[in-house]
Amino acid sequence: MLTTNIIILILGFIGLVISADKFVYGAAGLARNLGISPLVIGLTIVAMGSSAPEMMVAVSASLNGSPNTAIGNAIGSNITNITLVLGITALIKPLLVGSTTIRREIPMVLITTLLAGVVLWDLKLEMYEGVILLLLFFITILTLTILALKRPSNDPLTQEHDDEVPEGVPTRTAVAWLVFGIIALPVSSHFLVGSAVVIAQHFGMSDLVIGLTIIAVGTSLPELAASISGVLKGEDDLVIGNIIGSNIFNILAVLSLPGILAPGMIDPAIISRDFYYMLGATVLMLVMAMGFRGRPGRITRVEGGILLAGFFVYQFIVFSSI
Template identity: 85%
Template sequence: MLTTNIIILILGLIGLIISADKFVYGAAGLARNLGISPLIIGLTIVAMGSSAPEMMVAISASLNGAPNTAIGNAIGSNITNITLVLGLTALLKPLLVGSATIRREIPMVLITTILAGVVLWDLKLEMYEGVILLLLFFITILTLTILALKRPSNDPIAEEHNDDVPEGLPTWKAVAWLIFGMIALPVSSSYLVDSAVVIAQYYGMSDLVIGLTIIAIGTSLPELAASITGVLKGEDDLAMGNIIGSNIFNILAVLSLPGILAPGMIDPAIISRDFYYMLGATIVMLLMAISFRGRPSRINRIEGCILLAGFVAYQIIIFSSI
């Protein structure tokens, strides 16, 4: 029984990652064929696609009566993105943050993180709060798009977004991949959540812990793959932008879903422990990525090691509390 659910969990994670990738691939290819700017596609479809696994898990967990798993996934994914994904990426190759757009958008992560604390502070996630977060999500997408259109033509991230959008993909194939992703995403997430709940119950783990750890790490794998691929191709700003965009969307889009679908009380540990860790990690990333001398900043390997140490420390804190 346990072995079967572990296998289902692994297959669910693999299916979730593959289906999310193909969904984004098809949607981006179709949008490009329809004449939409690659820059706009990169900032909307591709950026939202990196949070698609978290969003589908949030929907499945909320509908299955496990909203703490959904909330834990949103917070845990943000912590994992900063400490594990950014840490490993910087350890592999120091990250140069040269885009003025990225430096401007980093404070938005801090603002949305603080907003999450405000929403969850009373240990309740209400439906109206979920609706507000979702509205802010769409406003943020619109704002980022408008700002992107005003960015300097030589901003390095503009060319990187152009390379990130598929070119020459036949429309029929783009539609096929889009439909495949739309079907496979909810199926994979449903199996993933169901098996995770069984495993958590077997080991005496709460819904929150399973969301903060196993599921959060699993759903952050697309960000890890995209960031490492980006930095190896010399697209440092795209790698950094991927993490920033994912964290903003996790708060505004992913966290809104349990509020809308399963409003109610939340696990107190979310505020007493996990929120503060997410806030601290966000502040550390901000200090590392913003240059106070007006020059492009660099996240070096030592700072990458510090972030990785933070990831290990958090896992120890989580599992020691079981």
């Protein structure tokens, strides 16, 4: 029984990663064929696609009566994106933040992180709070798009988005992959969450812990793959931008879903432990990436090592609480 569920968990992760990738590929290819700017596609479809695994897991977990798994996945994914994904990426190659737009948008991550603390502080996630977060999600997409369209034409992020958005994809192929992603994403997440709950119960882990750790790492695999690929191509700003976008969307879109679908009390550890770790990681990324006194933001290998060490420290803290 346990072995079967571990196999289902692994296959669920694989299916989630592949379906999310094909969903983004199909949607971005179709949007480009319809004449939408690559920059806008990158900031909307591609950015939302990187959070698609977390969103599907949040829906499945909430509908299965495990909202703490959904909340843990949102918070755990943000911690994982900063400490594991950004840490490994900076170890491969130091990241230079050359885009003025990125440095202007980084504080938005801090604002949304603090907003998560406000929403969860009373140890309840209400339906109206979920609705507010979802509305802020759409407002944020609109704001980021407007800011992007106003950015200088020589901003490095503009060219990096143009290079990454697929071009020349036949419309029929794009639609096929889009439909495949729409079907495969919820199916993969359903089996992933179901098997994860069984495994967690077998080892005496709470719904929250499984969401913060195993599921969070699994749903962050697309960000890790994209970041490693991006840094090897020299697309440093795109790497930082994807992580910023994913973390903002995880708070506003992913966290909104358990509030709407399964409102109620939350695990106290979310506020007493996990929120503060997420906030600390976010502030650390902000300090590293912003740059001060005219110095461009730069995340060095040493700083990447610090971030990666923070990931393992957090895993130890969480598993020690079991």
